[in-house]
Amino acid sequence: MNRFQQQLEAQQGIQDMIAQHAPLPRTLAAITAMIEGQLPGSRCSVMLYHPDHHQLAFAAGAGFSADYARALAAIPVGPGIGTCGSAAFHRRLVVTEHIAEDPGWNGFHRLAAAEGLQACWSTPVLTRNGRLLGTFAIYHGQPARPRAADHELVDRAAALVALAVMRDQDRQSLQVQEQRYRSLFLHHPDAVFELDLDGRFVSANPGTAALTGFSPGELAGRHHGELVTVADRPRAEAAFADVCQGRARQCEITLVRAGGEFCLVEVTELPIIVNQQVLGVYGIARDIGRRRRDESQLRLLQRGIEASTNGVVILDAGQPDHPIVYANSPFLAMTGYRREEVLGRNPRFLEGPDPDPASADRIERALRQQQELQITVRNYRKDGTAFWNRLVISPVRDEQGNCTHFVEIQQDITRQKENEERLAYYAGHDYLTGLPNRRQFEARLAHDDELSRRRHSPLAVCYIDLDDFKPVNDNLGHHVGDELILAVANRLKSVLEPGELLARLSGDEFVLLLPGLDDKTLIRRAEQLLSLLSTPFELPGHRLQLSASLGIATHAARHRHPADLIRFADQAMFEAKRQGRNTWHWYEGDGNRSNGQYVLLRRELQEALQHNQFELHYQPVVDARTGAMRGAEALARWRHPHKGLIPPAAFIPLAEQTGQIIPLGQWVLQQACRDLRQLPDDLTVAVNISPLQFHRAGFVEELGALLERHGIPGRRLELEITEGVLMTGTEQAIATLHRLRRLGIVTAIDDFGTGFSSLSYLRTLPIQKIKLDRSFIADITDHPQSAAIVQGVITMARHLQLEVVAEGIETEAQRRDLTERGCDRLQGFYFSKPLPLAEFRAGMAHWGD
Structure with a gap:
């Protein structure tokens, strides 16, 4: 027998093994042995691909040691990963003539040398559609390249491996499917069975035995009609005949069990179709007797209920x-x-x-x-x-x-x-406004009072009483009075901050709980409330102007019981009434504010307003680059007949607390307009406006009339307001700013950076300037944090086309630093202290161009 016939017989033998479903490892071993016999001196291996891990695993090759087989148990598929890993990745024959010189064998050189391997040819094992199954490799004990005949040999071996692996996978898949079907058949809780075309049982699962009482052996060959009552047998036969024609059917029949019992079952029958021909019938049966009994019981219950x-x-x-x-x-x-x-x-x-x-x-x-x-x-x-x-x-x-x-x-x-909820609600709420009543307010006050004492945090009660509310009821009727009370409540609720509580005590009296506010913030809130309530109320058919008197009591008042704070605030409110109404008063009982010096200073402040003891001093504002004077700020001074010159810090806060800031602010504006007539036409004067004055009804009209009376154009007057003005009644404040701008008046934000207003308003506010607070200027040359804030404000203002004025300049280093940062205007003692008008006019030459 010649060599070619031997190869054909060997190949035929392997194909027989594949056809006879020989174990895959034995078939792969036979393929490697066949190639080794046809290529003397070679050793062959088969590696199978595992897609879950994208790896190759050694599967066959009798000529290799166990250590080598274990080392090749998980070879990644990828470029430059040995010969087999690369062949699987590139999907083509990869030849390594000299393993010791191939970097792709790094990590395996010593193993290959110990195995006596110097060359390797590996080709991928692929299905017809290109799916990777593994690799087939031929090794040599000396460097070698494949000849054309070797290429054919390798391809033939790979084809046999592919055929064996695919047949094995098909067989395993078929076994899994058969096992799944068998498991479904055996473990299905319903009766599952097969009938031939004569209607006789071919097979039946345990569920069928449980339903019928017959074992699968007893059912085999029995006609299904024997298990159906005579009355239902025609319907069962008709359904079976339809299924034999290829149509699925479902019906309900009465089953006769092995013991003669009757059982109502639901039967589903399906045709078994192979090559478009019906070969039999599958059936599934289920006991529905309990369901029918339940349905009957439900019908009885339904009629009863x-x-x-x-x-x-x-x-x-x-x-x-x-x-x-x-x-x-x-x-x-x-x-x-x-x-x-x-x-x-x-x-x-x-x-x-x-x-x-x-x-x-x-x-x-x-x-x-x-x-x-x-x-x-x-x-x-x-x-x-x-x-x-x-x-x-x-x-x-x-x-x-x-x-x-x-x-x-x-x-x-x-x-x-x-x-029930309505009764519970109105036990703690006012019927008209829906606000909490005294009972609920006192409960919350007791809670916050205890919390405030424990945390050492401030707590205040603000008592609000409407001025001259009785004439509204008397002249316009109680229905209008109720509408007004409701409008006041809604307006007060609109400015509540988180944690605050508003209640209506009775009639036109409200009370506000204010936790966590320091004295300065409390003053701003009081001014906000006065301004809020002084805005006219538009009611159906009526436009009503109101004012209110406010009383404030805090923890500074020594109270034994939380409700005492309401009483103290009530007393303070009556004091505000005595002061002329439309103002607020701080309780002066046993607290810190009841000392004689405070009372004396307040009385003297009223006398100072009556006897013109105030005067204006002017401090120049210069151009940062040229040093030329561009304007001045008017600052109020109190020349006391016995105490001399009193600084603003000693009386401005008091004036704000007592409401005397209103007449004081009006005097400052009048005096500034008089003094402007004695100053050059191109010089502007800045005046500080308190929030209470700014929000007061008629402020813009009064200011316009004042300018007209003195013949002063609006462009020569600059108003400085704090960020606090914008914290309350924001929309009204913005509207007021627009009206001032139409008069030609320049507005500036004073003490910028110390408040808490939202920067988002800065984009739309009709202002022209911002003034940096002196607290940032004092340490600008020593503290990088202050310098960074100043630089940030200047940069932001430049993009918003706003002018920046820095106040509090006292040294040359501060002046130079701010000039280099691009600040527009400077003000401070470095240039001049505030001066009376005569001295200011005399010194103007020093700041000229």
Whole structure:
């Protein structure tokens, strides 16, 4: 026999092994042995591809040691990873003539040398559609390259490996499918069986034996009609005949069990079609007697409860999610759903978008433990409206004590619940405004008082009483008075901050709880409230102008009981009334503010206003680059007849607290306009305006009339306001700024960077300047943080086209630093202290161009 015939016989033998489903390792070993026999001196291996890990694993090759086989148990597929890893990656033959010189064998050189391997040719094993199955490799003990005949040999071996692997995979897949079908057949709880075209049993699962009482052996060869009652046999035969024609059928028949008992079953029959030919029938049968009995019982229950005034639903306890199997008409009317929309669903769909976790947990626990439960829950109708549902859940048990169903009785108690809530609400709220009443306010005050003492944080009570409210009731009627009270309440609520509480005590009296505010912030809030209430109220058919008197009491007042703070604030409010109304007063009982010096200073301040003891001093504002004077700031000074010159810090806060800042501010504006007539036409004068004055009704009109009376154009007057002005009544403040701008008046934000207003307003405010607070300037040359803030403000202002003025310049280093940073205007003692008008005019030459 020649060599070619030997090769053909060897190849035929391998193909026979594949056809006879020989174990894959034995077939692969035979392929490697065949190639080794045809290529003397070579050693062959097969590696199989595992797609889950994208790796090759050694599978066959008798000429290799166990250590070598273990080392090749998980070779990644990729470029430059040995010869086989590269061949699998590139999907082509890869030849390594000299393993020791191939960097792709790094990590395996010593192993190859120990195995006596110097050359390797590897080709991928692929399916016809290119799916990778593995690699086939030929090794040599000396450097070698394949010849044309070797290429053919390698390809032939790879083809045989591919055929063997694919056949093995097909066989395994078929076995898995058969096992799955067998498992489904054997373990299906229903009766599953096969009939031939004569209607006789071919096979049956244990479920069939349990349903019929006959073992699978007893059923084999028996006609299915023998298990059906005579009355139902024609229907069963007709259904079987239809299935034999290729159509699936389902029917209900009465089964005769082995012991003669009758059983109602639902049978589904399916044709077995192979190559478009019906070869038999599969059947599935299920006992539906219990279901029919349950349905009958439900019909009886339905007739008994359909006339009930309460909603009733019945849940199936045997199903995991306890679906509704019955709902009476009152339940449908109460919820707005149709019957088909609720059957099969768990009643939790009534919980809506905001279920109460605690109630839901109680219901789930009662169902899980099969216990009775009475609970009131908030449910939702189909149209989204809420209703209060008094729910009673009761388990229904069978003869063995097993829970088969739950009955839920549902009663709509929304009207009763609303009445209860309304009574509870108005026990703590004012009927007209809906605000908390004295009872609720005192409860909250007691809580915050205790918290304030424990944390050593401030707490204040502000008592608000409307001025001259009685004439509104007397002249316009109580209905208008009620509308006005409601409008006042809404306006006060609009400025509440988090943590604050507003209450109506009686008539036209309100009280405000203000936690966590320092004295300065309290003053701003008081001014805000006065300004807020002085804005006219637009009511149907009436435009009413109001004012209010405010009394403030804080923890500084020594109180034994939290309610004392309300009494103290009430006393302070009456003091504000005595001061002329439309102002506020701080309680002066036993607190720090009751000392004689404070009372004396307040009285002297009133005398100073009456006897013209105030005067204006002017401090120049210069150009940062040229040093030329561009304007001046008017600063009020109090020349006391006995104490001499009193600085603003000693009397301005007092004037703000007592409301005397209003006449003082009016005097400053009048005097500044008089002095402007004695100053050059191109010089502007800046005047500080308090928030109380700025928000006061008629402020812009009074200022316009003042300018006109003195013949001063608006462009020569500059108003400086603090950020606090914008913190309250923001929209009204912006409107006032626009009106000032139309008069030609320049407005600037004073002490910029020390307030808490939102920078978002800065984009739209009709202002022209911002003034950097002196606290940032004092240490600008020593503290990088202050310098960074100043630089940030200057850069921001430049992009917003705003002019920046820095005040408090006292050294040359500060002047030079701010000039280099691009500040526009400078002001401070470095240039000049504030001077009386005569001295200021005399010194103007020093600041000229």
